Amino acid sequence: MPTGSRLPAVAQLLAINAAPCATLERLRASYGDRFTVRVPGVPPLVFLANPVDARAVFQAPADVLHPGEGGSAVEPIVGPGSFMLADEREHLDGRSHVRAAFSARTARRHHALIAAQAQDEVAAWPHDAPVALSPRLRAFTLSLVLRTIFGETAATQQLAVDVLRMLDVTATPVIGAPPTRHVPPFRGAWRRFLRQKELVDASLLALIDARRARPTDGGGGDTLALLLASSDADGRPLSRAYIRDAVMSIVLAGHETTASALAWAITLLAHHPHVQTRLTDEIREGEGTRYMTATIFEVLRHRPVFLFAIPRTVKAPISIGGETYGVGDLLLPCIYLIHHDPRHYPEPDAFRPERFLDSRPDPAIWMPWGGGRKRCPGRHLALAEIQAMLTALLRTTRIEPAGDREPTARWRSVIVTPRNDARVVLRQR
């Protein structure tokens, strides 16, 4: 097993919680491209910051590395039947039920809806005073993901309110660190989560039952329609509980992530006015989306919302880069460190969309979506949402920073988001 810090596990946990990116950088500077982090209650975590190692992890056979097991932190939210927590055949079957809902074609089909909703959202944002955009971005991406799941006609407003309340828990450590759930400062958050979860489950099951009774509702082609038309390995229709867990998986994976990517994008634009000017010119002149695309690629490089891919649990010994890992080890391809390696990206801490103006990202060293069988199926939708929101915002608004310094990253469940909740000042253009 690669070496790592000798500090007690609690101290290592506190460091990575308090300053995730700086701690990862420091560990690489001390121990190189492969290092082990020990935190209480989980097997040693092996971070792999070398693209060749990361690729080997992504490409490993399904029965050798299990990413499903590595996602157990979110089980209370997504439910035990979630395909995100499954491995091998069960995982692939689960993805196949919803694959069509995530295709590039589906994202194109939703384009007009996404653009219209982004425009309405931006029109409601206050100007000329600091505003924290993260909560608004989460509500925006949640309403979009609910529409793609339930169709345009379903009444999901109350469900959205209940989901956002339920997911307040992801801002606390009780999801990532189960032992904290029953400790006094966090016990209240956990109880509130369980109460909200009951409300969310009841609404989800009611929507599923209503659609089963009237299959033509929803406008057709949405994710719920796909799930109701699918069958399990024995040819039986998917159960209510299974559909509920699949829907909740997509809700969770599909909105906090995109909201966080948008929060980083808006924050970076606030601190880099020359990038804003170039984007605004491109939008005004209507000459394609070359600079916008490069900017989004650079946001996802510089500020990947997943600092590492979902941990892969070793199920059979595997050798990678000269190290042999044994059953039970956890391997984490470290997206952040690969994206911040000066051997791949000169001056990696500089935000510079020009890196991607003349060439598309190289998948060996640009991996905001993870990789292999687990690679994010929602990436087309995410890109469409980010582009629509930035276009709607920059068309009417100038973004200014609300403070002198760019915010650092802080955890929100298993992803990171700007510490200041994307606080900016918006000015009418």
Ligand code: HEM
């Ligand atoms: C900028 C936004 C997003 C980012 C950066 C992102 C990134 C990721 C990453 C890194 C993974 C894990 C891959 C791995 O470990 O190899 C993942 C998984 C996943 N993502 Fe995304 N994602 C985003 C948006 C979305 C959206 C919009 C949806 C759906 C509407 C979505 C649905 C999923 C699902 C269902 C999984 C689990 C896949 C599986 O278990 O096989 N994501 N995403």
